[in-house]
Amino acid sequence: xxxTPQLEPSKHQLAEFIHRLEAGxxxxxxxxxxxxxxxxxxxxxxxxxxxxxxxxxxxxxxxxLVLFPLFKYFNGEINPGKILKFLWHDRINYEYAEYCMKSMxxxxxxxxxxxxxxxxxxxxxxxxxxxxFKLNPLMLGLDxxxxxxxxxxxxQSAYYSGLGQFWRVMSDIFIxxxxxxxxxxxxxxxxxxxHILQGLVADASRPITYTVNIGGQDYDIIPxxxxxxxxxxxxxxxxxxxxxxxxxxxxxxxxxxxxxxxxMFQGDFAYGALYADPLPIGCSGIPPTLLMQDxxxxxxxxxxxxxxxxxxxxxxLRIQICETFQKSMFCVTTAALQGLAPHPLxxxxxxxxxxxxxxxxGWMNRFTKSRILQANAE
Amino acid sequence: MLSVLVWFPxxxxxxxxxxxxxxxxxxxxxxxxxxxxxxxxxxxVYIAVLFNPKQVTMQFGxxxxxxxxxxxxxxxxxxxxxxxxxxxxxxLTFIAIWSTxxxxxxxxxxxxxxxxLNSSVAGAFLAQDVLLFFLFYExxxxxxxFLIAIWGGARRSYAATKFLLYTAFSGxxxxxxxxxxxxxxxxxxxxxxxxxxxxVGASDTPSGLTLKLQLILMVGILLGFGIKxxxxxxxxxxxxxxxxxSTPVSVLLAGVLLKLGxxxxxxxxxGLLPDAWVYLGPWLAVWAAVSALYGTSxxxxxxxxxxxxxxxxxxxxxxxxxxxxASTELSMIAAVCQMVSHGLISALLFLLxxxxxxxxxxxxxxxxxxxxxxxxxxxxxxxxxxxxVMASAGIPGMVGFISEFLTFRGSYPIFPVQTLFxxxxxxxxxxxxxxxxxRVFFGRLPDELEPIPPVKWSDRLPAAxxxxxxxxxxxQPNYIVRWSxxxxxxxxxxxxxxxxxxITNIPDQSMATVSSPIVAASPQIEITN
Numbered sequence: 001x002x003x004t005p006q007l008e009p010s011k012h013q014l015a016e017f018i019h020r021l022e023a024g025x026x027x028x029x030x031x032x033x034x035x036x037x038x039x040x041x042x043x044x045x046x047x048x049x050x051x052x053x054x055x056x057x058x059x060x061x062x063x064x065l066v067l068f069p070l071f072k073y074f075n076g077e078i079n080p081g082k083i084l085k086f087l088w089h090d091r092i093n094y095e096y097a098e099y100c101m102k103s104m105x106x107x108x109x110x111x112x113x114x115x116x117x118x119x120x121x122x123x124x125x126x127x128x129x130x131x132x133f134k135l136n137p138l139m140l141g142l143d144x145x146x147x148x149x150x151x152x153x154x155x156q157s158a159y160y161s162g163l164g165q166f167w168r169v170m171s172d173i174f175i176x177x178x179x180x181x182x183x184x185x186x187x188x189x190x191x192x193x194x195h196i197l198q199g200l201v202a203d204a205s206r207p208i209t210y211t212v213n214i215g216g217q218d219y220d221i222i223p224x225x226x227x228x229x230x231x232x233x234x235x236x237x238x239x240x241x242x243x244x245x246x247x248x249x250x251x252x253x254x255x256x257x258x259x260x261x262x263x264m265f266q267g268d269f270a271y272g273a274l275y276a277d278p279l280p281i282g283c284s285g286i287p288p289t290l291l292m293q294d295x296x297x298x299x300x301x302x303x304x305x306x307x308x309x310x311x312x313x314x315x316x317l318r319i320q321i322c323e324t325f326q327k328s329m330f331c332v333t334t335a336a337l338q339g340l341a342p343h344p345l346x347x348x349x350x351x352x353x354x355x356x357x358x359x360x361x362g363w364m365n366r367f368t369k370s371r372i373l374q375a376n377a378e
Numbered sequence: 379m380l381s382v383l384v385w386f387p388x389x390x391x392x393x394x395x396x397x398x399x400x401x402x403x404x405x406x407x408x409x410x411x412x413x414x415x416x417x418x419x420x421x422x423v424y425i426a427v428l429f430n431p432k433q434v435t436m437q438f439g440x441x442x443x444x445x446x447x448x449x450x451x452x453x454x455x456x457x458x459x460x461x462x463x464x465x466x467x468x469x470l471t472f473i474a475i476w477s478t479x480x481x482x483x484x485x486x487x488x489x490x491x492x493x494x495l496n497s498s499v500a501g502a503f504l505a506q507d508v509l510l511f512f513l514f515y516e517x518x519x520x521x522x523x524f525l526i527a528i529w530g531g532a533r534r535s536y537a538a539t540k541f542l543l544y545t546a547f548s549g550x551x552x553x554x555x556x557x558x559x560x561x562x563x564x565x566x567x568x569x570x571x572x573x574x575x576x577x578v579g580a581s582d583t584p585s586g587l588t589l590k591l592q593l594i595l596m597v598g599i600l601l602g603f604g605i606k607x608x609x610x611x612x613x614x615x616x617x618x619x620x621x622x623x624s625t626p627v628s629v630l631l632a633g634v635l636l637k638l639g640x641x642x643x644x645x646x647x648x649g650l651l652p653d654a655w656v657y658l659g660p661w662l663a664v665w666a667a668v669s670a671l672y673g674t675s676x677x678x679x680x681x682x683x684x685x686x687x688x689x690x691x692x693x694x695x696x697x698x699x700x701x702x703x704a705s706t707e708l709s710m711i712a713a714v715c716q717m718v719s720h721g722l723i724s725a726l727l728f729l730l731x732x733x734x735x736x737x738x739x740x741x742x743x744x745x746x747x748x749x750x751x752x753x754x755x756x757x758x759x760x761x762x763x764x765x766x767v768m769a770s771a772g773i774p775g776m777v778g779f780i781s782e783f784l785t786f787r788g789s790y791p792i793f794p795v796q797t798l799f800x801x802x803x804x805x806x807x808x809x810x811x812x813x814x815x816x817r818v819f820f821g822r823l824p825d826e827l828e829p830i831p832p833v834k835w836s837d838r839l840p841a842a843x844x845x846x847x848x849x850x851x852x853x854q855p856n857y858i859v860r861w862s863x864x865x866x867x868x869x870x871x872x873x874x875x876x877x878x879x880x881i882t883n884i885p886d887q888s889m890a891t892v893s894s895p896i897v898a899a900s901p902q903i904e905i906t907n
Contacts, residue, residue, distance in 0.1 A: 252822075279823055282752035312832045316753035 007353045014364045017372065021360055022353070024346040026334040027367075028327050029376045030189040033306075038192055038328040039181040040303030041321065045328070046174030047298040048291065049167045052097035056164030060157050064212045065132045065150065067139075093290035097163070103241050105159040107266060110237035112162050112208065115226045116155045125154050125221060131214045158221055161210040166234040169206070173199035178300070189331060196335035204231035204339075231339070239336050243329060244366060246272030250285030273329045274370040278322035292318035292325070327375045337363060379438045380454040380504050382421050383464065387497035390414030394490045403486050411475045411489035418496065419468040429461055431860050434868055436506065436571070449560075449567030454504040458865030459644060462714055462858055463503050463637050466721040469847075470633040471496040474626035477729055477840040479736075488529060491521035495630060502638055508556045508646065509568040515638060516549045522627070522635065530622040537615075537622035544615040548605035552642070555598030559650055562595070563587050574649055592654035599647045600662075606639030607695050609665060610672040617676075620688040625732025628684070632691050633725035637717050640698045644713060644869060648702055652871035659703045663789070663796035666700035669693070670803035677810040683734065683741040686814050687727045690770060693803050694720050700793070700800050701785045709788030710866040711859055712781060718851070718858050719769075719781035726766040726844040733759045733837050734818070737830050743814055748823035749830075756833055760819040762841050767811040769848045772804055776852035 010018045017027055028034055055075055062076060063069040071078050073086065073094045085091055115121055129150050133139040143150050177195050180186045186195060208230060210222035222228060248271045254261040263269055273288075280286045296317055299307075307313070307320045338345055342359055343352035393410055397403055429437060436455035444452045456464065475492055482488050498521070501514035519542065527538035556568070565573045577587050587595070605612045616636075620628050648655050655662075673693030680686045694716070701713040734749065735741050737756060750760040769776035772783070782804055790797040851858055 277822070279751060279754065279828075311829055312754065315832050319753045 005350050007350065007357060010357060010361060012361050012364050014367055014372065017367070018357070018360045018364055021334065021337065021345050022356065024190060026189045026193045027330040027372060028189055034189055034327060035187065035192065036302060037306065037324045038189065038331055039178055039186060040300045041295065041324045041328050042174040043178035043300050044295040044298035045325065046171045046178065048092065048294045049171035049174065051092045052094060053164045053167035053171055055094045056097050056101065056160045056167070060161035060164060060210065061212060064157055065153060092294050096287055096290035096294065099287040100242050101159050101163045103247055104163060104238055105156055107241035107245050108237070109240050111228045111233035112158070112237065115222065115228060116158055122151060124223070125151060128154065128212065128214065128219045128221065131217065131219065154221060158210050162208055162234050163238065165208055166230065166238055169199070169203045169230060193331050193334045193338065196332055197338050200231060200235060200335060200339055204229065206230040208234055239333065242272055243274050243333055244272045245269035246276065249276070249280065249287065251283065252280055270369055273326065274333060278319050278326060281319045281322045288322060289318060292321045295321050326371055330372065330375050379425065380440055380456060383418060383500040383504065384497050386418055386421070387414060387493040390493040391490045394486045397486060407485040407489045408480060411493060414493055415468070415472040415475050415496065419472050422465050422468040425456065426461060426465060429456065429861070431458060432864050434865055439506070450509045451507050451567065451569060452510065453506040453569060455506045456504060458862035459641065459714060459869065460503040461861050462718050463641055464500060466637065466718055467496060467499050467503065467634045470630055470721065470725050473725065473840045473843065474629045477629065477732070478626045482529065484528070491525050495521040499634055499638065503641060506570045507568045508560065508570055508573065512549070512553055512556055515552065518635065518638070519545050519549065522631070525627045526619055526623045529624045529627065534622045537618040540615045541619045544605050548602045551598050552602035555595050555602060558595050558598065562591055577650055578652060589653045589657060592651040593657065596647065596651050596654035596658060599643065599651065603639040603642045603647065606642070607636055608692065609696060609699065610669040610692070613692050616692060617685050617688045621682060621684050625728060628728040628732070629725045632728055633721040636691070636695055637721060640695065640713070640717055643699070644702055648705065648871060649869055656705065656871045659705065660793060662703035663700050663793040666696045666703060667796045667799035669696035669699070670800045674803045674806045674810065678806070678813070681743050683731045683743060683814060683818065686810055687724065687731055690807065690810065691720070691724045694770065697782065697785045697800055700789050700796060704789035704792040705870055706788050706792060707867050707870060708784060710870060711862050712784035712788045714862045714866065715781035715784055715858050719777040722844050722848050723766055723770045723778055726762070726841055726848065727770065729841045729844070730759055730763045730766060733833065737833060738827060743817045746818040747827065748821045750819040751823040754828055754830060755823050756830065758838055759833060762845050763819065764815055765845055767815055771807040771811060775849065777848045780852055780855040
């Protein structure tokens with residue numbers, strides 16, 4: 001009998017998860033409860049992302065270089081009723097979308113970041129600034145004195161647009177997932193992951209462009225020729241910036257950088273969605289509270305019912321949502337890991353397996369301090 | 379009229395005893411007790427409405443001869459000193475019953491004891507006969523003993539016995555002292571007013587109690603009431619009793635029962651033995667300062683939240699002694715204010731510690747952490763605790779500030795050094811309470827503490843009512859001061875220390891003015907000799 005050479009079990013601290021991924025499973029343990037929770041939360045996330053995405057694109061397109069964007073969250077619909085509702089905070093917290101955008105902008109990465117720092121970009125925006133402030137000599141003068149200010153604002157607008165376009169796709173993927181679940185087509189966590197992966201792959205090469213209209217004329221801020229695509233230039237930087245790196249929440253981490261209480265290098269930051277502690281949700285200075293607050297309005301009934309069974313019932317709803325949300329993000333991350341792997345993770349080829357193993361172990365090093373164990377807890 | 383306050387709770391006790399066994403005693407006993415306590419509180423409010431704060435003498439007197447042979451009469455009346463304490467008694471009894479666990483064991487007995495406690499304390503505050511006071515004072519020990527001994531914590535029998543021994547000794551000493559006062563003054567009965575008239579009115583004549591006799595009797599008063607209040611070093615029963623008592627009993631113990639001691643000190647110490655009181659004044663103030671600083675330093679070193687509040691209670695009760703020792707009109711009003719303020723604040727703190735204990739199963743400051751977590755902790759309870767702590771530390775806007783400010787402002791001109799030490803103690807309140815708040819409520823909620831059951835509004839409301847009152851009386855102190863400011867003057871020893879500045883009332887102003895160098899020349903200040 002000829003024995004086929006087999007890969008040794010990994011000795012990594014998180015070997016369990018490596019083996020799981022190699023077996024075609026997900027970072028999140030498969031169970032009917034997890035499927036229900038993840039699909040339910042991604043449904044409400046999809047609804048919220050739709051609103052975030054619309055607003056981000058609205059801000060990018062219609063609040064472009066507006067010096068005092070007082071009504072940027074109104075999507076152009078300004079009336080006393082809406083203002084009152086806004087002040088009463090009975091609204092979607094678009095601030096969270098901006099928080100993610102800024103996180104992405106700050107951490108950079110991917111083709112979008114590279115393009116926005118290129119001479120082509122600076123060339124491309126010169127006529128835009130001129131057109132935008134042609135009746136405002138003060139701003140043009142200030143632009144001369146501080147030539148980096150307006151380009152930086154435009155870079156930020158580009159990120160508004162980029163994240164808006166990314167979330168547009170994600171929102172549709174999540175809503176579709178929910179519809180398929182309702183239709184009985186999704187029953188396991190690997191199926192959830194596969195759905196997300198297929199969605200990402202389908203739109204992988206979708207171009208990311210950004211055009212503003214000033215005085216009736218269109219200006220390309222990110223032209224098609226920049227060759228920016230959905231997967232590598234927005235999705236991957238987003239996962240890196242928001243899922244992994246993130247930023248420490250105010251009041252939860254000491255900022256005494258001299259005592260090395262935060263990492264020396266931005267790349268070592270580990271405060272993202274996969275690492276964040278859900279417990280402080282609801283405290284001041286904890287931005288994801290806004291997302292949880294928004295999602296609670298769109299929870300499917302079956303998920304609300306799960307939360308009602310808990311000890312504190314709906315009193316700690318936002319923390320419960322956050323815990324579930326973290327679980328779902330491990331599914332999205334699994335899809336990303338599968339998509340970016342050098343070879344299909346379930347390959348039988350030993351060489352490919354080896355390459356995958358080193359790829360996965362590299363990633364798992366970053367998961368050691370994540371909430372992966374808590375997300376998988378019974 | 380006043381008898382209702384004594385007899386109606388007893389009627390409630392009877393009602394509870396007669397509840398047929400066939401019905402759900404748990405449910406009905408609680409409702410009966412709540413209704414009775416609620417009606418008693420309403421009646422107290424009614425009395426307060428009818429009460430005339432401008433009248434100097436006792437009001438609503440009720441007199442029934444009882445045992446003529448020993449000169450004992452059933453004589454009740456109310457004045458500006460006892461009315462606020464009656465209010466405190468009926469309010470806190472209601473709150474204590476309300477905050478009792480609805481599933482309490484042996485509910486009929488429990489609620490009956492609560493009502494009996496209320497009745498006896500009201501009787502003690504109302505008694506116009508020293509022997510009658512003593513009877514009520516002793517009667518109150520019985521329900522409290524059972525309440526600690528039956529519904530207390532693990533070491534309840536030790537704590538209850540210790541409490542019983544101390545307070546029974548206090549009772550014996552007081553009885554001896556009262557008998558001494560009556561016999562040595564040559565009074566024909568135990569009636570308070572005639573007794574006071576004999577001693578105070580005749581002290582310039584040889585027939586009054588001499589200073590030496592007064593001093594001997596004062597030892598009994600100080601010992602008896604000093605145990606009850608309690609002052610260092612007579613206090614050791616209190617932390618044990620608090621730690622072992624259930625939350626509602628702690629609320630009553632700190633909020634009302636300790637006030638029996640300070641009330642007695644004012645009524646019988648200042649009222650009946652004025653010469654000795656004035657003579658000993660500086661040393662009493664020293665005692666207050668020592669007791670305050672002792673309570674404070676003990677509170678700083680505690681690990682059990684309830685013990686912190688208990689020692690804080692000892693420290694804050696000492697301010698009443700300081701104010702009483704100073705015996706100015708302002709400081710006497712301050713003493714009443716401090717009683718009410720301490721009653722409300724310590725009741726609030728004990729209630730909240732009780733909620734923390736009920737929900738987390740611990741009062742250990744080194745275990746509890748992060749309870750202010752908005753979703754899984756006890757955010758509202760924690761916030762109210764912070765308010766209670768601020769009130770206790772004398773932050774303006776709350777009743778603690780009013781009473782402490784009045785105390786220190788009223789006492790400083792008389793005993794500057796002792797007052798400064800007491801002020802140091804109040805400053806240190808921030809230290810032990812902030813340590814507690816910081817450890818218990820801030821930081822990250824530990825994982826082992828996460829399964830905290832939901833907090834119901836019935837857990838929060840009793841404390842919320844006290845918070846509202848603490849703010850209300852802090853913003854409008856006149857609501858406490860108005861009862862006492864006219865009448866309390868009658869208690870001030872007739873023969874104050876050598877030249878000093880007395881405080882007098884400005885008719886149109888609700889608060890008594892204080893002597894101060896700036897207004898020293900104004901006509902309202904009279905120099906007496």
